Amino acid sequence: MSSTSPSPDRLAGWDVPRSADGVRHLLRHARARGLDPAALLVGTGLHLDDLGPGGVREVTAAQELRVVRALRHRVPDDGAVVGASYDVGSFGALGFALMTSRTVLDVADVTQRFFDLSYAFVVLRVELVDDEVVAFLDGSSLPRDVRAFLVARDATAVRTVLDSLVPGGVGAHLEVGPDRAVLRFAATELDRPLAGGDARRRELAEAVCRDLAADRRSATGLPQEVRVLITQRLADGAPMPVVAAALGRTDRTLRRQLAAGGTSYRALLEEVRRSLGADLLRAGLPVAEVAARLGYAEPAALVHAHRRWTGRPPGAARRGPAPGVHPADGDASPHRRGGLPQRP
Structure with a gap:
């Protein structure tokens, strides 16, 4: 059993300041479901104006989790639905690094190294097991009341974005449990090229990701x-x-x-x-x-x-x-x- 990409140093856990765009995405989902987004912010200290154009850039993990709880209370089975609504463009510098990757192997590598730049709460580990790439998405450290919702959301988002990068997808199989999820696909898919592969632009995107990750991992x-x-x-x-x-x-x-x-x-x-x-x-x-x-x-x-x-x-x-x-x-x-x- 060997890793498909260099194992990063121990990353900051989920309980660190987080991009406010994660909350914005949850509020957009609430609107799409006919819910009042302002109701999801009750008790967070945030208001809709704070999350509009020119609004706050970061929120605390506690604030985001309160929004997740409020959404889950209203639509308890929507974790996977929220996850499927993400696309590669949702993730800023990380998304750009994914889009400019040359192969699926590059995608797996940059995802593992900079996963904490996504909006996910789960912890990701990617390994090569026999003839399969296996991604373990662990939510066991998350609060129990939102754990299953977030595991379903984050795991579905990973599969959705991965399949969107390769024409026809990679044939990934996803198993989602209440505490963790496992995503598998054939190791032969690692060599598949991406249409948007660009070494120079990928290098620039990685440099931005490195700076952002170093900043975020120190924010404890x-x-x-x-x-x-x-x-x-x-x-x-x-x-x-x-x-x-x-x-x-x-x-x-x-x-x-x-x-x-x-x-x-x-x-x-x-x-x-x-x-x-x-x-x-x-x-x-x-x-x-x-x-x-x-x-x-x-x-x-x-x-x-x-x-x-x-x-x-x-x-x-x-x-x-x-x-x-x-x-x-x-x-x-x-x-x-x-x-x-x-x-x-």
Whole structure:
């Protein structure tokens, strides 16, 4: 028994900040089923406007799971139906890497290495067993009440996207259980070429996937959850008690836990504001609008903060970096993902 592709380092589990596009897809399915998408957001701290154009980029795993629970409660047998509604274009950089792969083997390789860039909750392992490629999709670590729904959704999505890449499909056989699923197809299919194979474009897509994956895999722990929730509530000032309540904590408990991790709520709020402010100013937004989006009561507060962060006024951000300052300064930390909406 040998792996069809290099085994990646231990990937981050499902309980990490996730692309908000996963929730958007669930809401689209709810609309298609005649359901009220706003009802699925009750208790998440999110609103439909947050998930519209220009909305949040990330959500916490707890927020997405609450949406999954609400959808499952209304349409309990729709896991596979949701999975079948995905296509390769749904997955941003990962989808582009799949489309530009040269063979099915390349598809299996890039899928295993960057599976955490999809919207899946299950854990994927791909192996070559005798004359078959076998993909194991394990959901045993997921909350029991949504486990079967998510296993069916994620496994069906994998088969749907795989078959869409090759004319006539690969003849994959899928067995779905309540805790895990197994997908099999003949190893001879690995050599089949893809019509969109392009080595140069595939290399570019993989480079993007590597950067995104490194960023996401570092996004673990309480501080990153706090950053995501601050970003979602920034226009209202992101009050600490509101964020703490969203995490099921008191503000005193949250303060103590952040201190134990070597940071503070104030420091995280500053990080998010600095990073998002840099993105918005580079995008050419007026200072007054940027100040409002960052939760400042007036533009003068942003001017003061920007001078503290960079030594320059906000207007200088549109004219490029100061001498000796790299353009990416302030953008490298994981909280940057809370910035402008952008598909993974």
